[in-house]
Amino acid sequence: MSYExxxxxxxxxQLLRLARAAGAEAADVVAxxxxxxxxSVRKGALEDAARAESFGVGLRVFKGKRQAYGSSADTSPEGxxxxxxxxxxxxxxxxxxxxxxxxxxxxxxxGWIIPDLYDAAPALSVAQLGDLARAAEDAALAQSGITNSxxxxxxxxxxxxGLSTSTGFSGGYAHGGTHVSLGVIAGKGDGMxxxxxxxxxxxxxxxxxxxxxxxxxxTRTLARLGARPGKTGAFPVVFDRRIAASLLRTLxxxxxxxxxxxxxxxxxxxxxxxxxxxxxxxxDDPLKPRGLRSVPFDAESLPVARRAMVENGVLxxxxxxxxxxxxxxxxxxxxASRGLxxxxxxxxxxxxxxxxxxxxxxxxAGIDEGFLVTELMGASISLSTGDYSRGASGFWxxxxxxxxxxxxxxxxxxxxxxxxxxxPADDLEFRDG
Numbered sequence: 094m095s096y097e098x099x100x101x102x103x104x105x106x107q108l109l110r111l112a113r114a115a116g117a118e119a120a121d122v123v124a125x126x127x128x129x130x131x132x133s134v135r136k137g138a139l140e141d142a143a144r145a146e147s148f149g150v151g152l153r154v155f156k157g158k159r160q161a162y163g164s165s166a167d168t169s170p171e172g173x174x175x176x177x178x179x180x181x182x183x184x185x186x187x188x189x190x191x192x193x194x195x196x197x198x199x200x201x202x203x204g205w206i207i208p209d210l211y212d213a214a215p216a217l218s219v220a221q222l223g224d225l226a227r228a229a230e231d232a233a234l235a236q237s238g239i240t241n242s243x244x245x246x247x248x249x250x251x252x253x254x255g256l257s258t259s260t261g262f263s264g265g266y267a268h269g270g271t272h273v274s275l276g277v278i279a280g281k282g283d284g285m286x287x288x289x290x291x292x293x294x295x296x297x298x299x300x301x302x303x304x305x306x307x308x309x310x311x312t313r314t315l316a317r318l319g320a321r322p323g324k325t326g327a328f329p330v331v332f333d334r335r336i337a338a339s340l341l342r343t344l345x346x347x348x349x350x351x352x353x354x355x356x357x358x359x360x361x362x363x364x365x366x367x368x369x370x371x372x373x374x375x376x377d378d379p380l381k382p383r384g385l386r387s388v389p390f391d392a393e394s395l396p397v398a399r400r401a402m403v404e405n406g407v408l409x410x411x412x413x414x415x416x417x418x419x420x421x422x423x424x425x426x427x428x429a430s431r432g433l434x435x436x437x438x439x440x441x442x443x444x445x446x447x448x449x450x451x452x453x454x455x456x457x458a459g460i461d462e463g464f465l466v467t468e469l470m471g472a473s474i475s476l477s478t479g480d481y482s483r484g485a486s487g488f489w490x491x492x493x494x495x496x497x498x499x500x501x502x503x504x505x506x507x508x509x510x511x512x513x514x515x516x517p518a519d520d521l522e523f524r525d526g
Contacts, residue, residue: 101124102257105124127146151433160190161180161183196395210387226247227245229245229310230277239311246273251270273300274306286318295383333467336467344402350413366407369513373403380398387442448520480508
């Protein structure tokens, strides 16, 4: 796959000029380009190989306190002219928003560092990706008790993202990635169980060995055999690290600026107060080298930085774009992201809970009776009240030991209490799947 950090600057600048000529008082343009190659195998045979390329531009136009936006994959001169005229005309028909704006020059990122996001090694071929998928599948199928494969896949991609604004910002970067995944089946008939595993990395050399991914999928699947319902009652719950990320997603939504501005968060106006147990520190780092969600600047041209969103249990700040920061009277946090046909909105980058001091085994050993959750299904979560209810499966704990798999369980509580009583384990790993 070819590499150029900002191949579409000329098109973005051209579209900005066309937007101004069509009546825009201010504008920004985002360009997104992608090259992907994916293969899938099942029982060693190549089932599919797909190469795809895509490119599009998104235009946002401002007239006074009105904004409108649109996108197009037609980047011919005629296509860009049409997009500029259409979005500019739309802008006159939308209501005013006193908080919509572009970043001022003094707010923009300058001299940014791209956090090692592109793997310059030669791209993997269809055959090489097929070998990765087969290695994962072979390792899983070699485990006694694994009876079938749901298939395995591997792929590589490069995404180019560029942003230009009429207030003087222009920048772009490329972000690459390699991934492998599979699902396998254990047992037969009504006793069949299935599970999966995956891994991805910005650099192919950092990717977890496919054999390890396959073994993890097999181990997970075999452990589910013989699952039965557990007890009903109030018990300690241990979240396996593979699904603990779902709690972080919920946390990030609760401290989203737009939600806070609407007054619909269970952590309303809690900056500077304890919202989690004192052992909890939550880090967001958009500059993590080779991070899966790393960026050198945000989607509104603002600088980005590592932040402790929660530190020793205390909420330090919110996820804020320019608009939500204006509504709340706060400073934007540099977390804006966007698609081609949508306005910016705040989102987390590389987000994790800092490792604790208690091992997973010691945590389980201290539980007389409880539930180790390894999978969550469905969701009934109220971000306004914190009420939480999800289907779950995993393993029952008795006498400090995992004794048998359980399924068809529901865990319920309130997120405010859950976060205040949470204990982090020491098994932090930066791995997907």
